[in-house]
Amino acid sequence: MPHALRIAFxxxxxxxxxxxxxxxxxxxxxxEDRREAVVSGVVVRYYxxxxxxxxxVVRLVYT
Structure with missing residues (x-):
């Protein structure tokens, strides 16, 4: 993950x-306890x- 994205994330x-x-x-x-959100353009799935x-956090997806 690029440094600038990591700081924002x-x-x-x-x-x-x-x-x-x-x-x-x-x-x-x-x-309700299994959640998904977009954080700084990164899809995060978490419990x-x-x-x-x-x-x-169980999965991060970014491109």
């Missing part, structure tokens, strides 16, 4: 981590575990 991920269900994210299928305050 990291900042966007910090905002998403602060509100994992917000920032334009959508549920994947019927599972949210509120019980342990953890967001696990």
């Amino acid at each position: 990291d900042a966007g991920m910090q905002r998403l981590a602060a509100d994992s269900y917000g920032h334009g994210s959508t549920a994947v299928k019927a599972d 949210v575990s509120a019980a342990v305050l953890t967001v696990t």
Whole structure:
């Protein structure tokens, strides 16, 4: 990932981590904890575990 994109992506991920269900994210299928969002032009698919305050990113797609 180019340096400039990485800086923007990291900042966007910090905002998403602060509100994992917000920032334009959508549920994947019927599972509210399985989410997808576009962060700085990068598609991010992730799981949210509120019980342990953890967001696990499982896939990043950028070109």
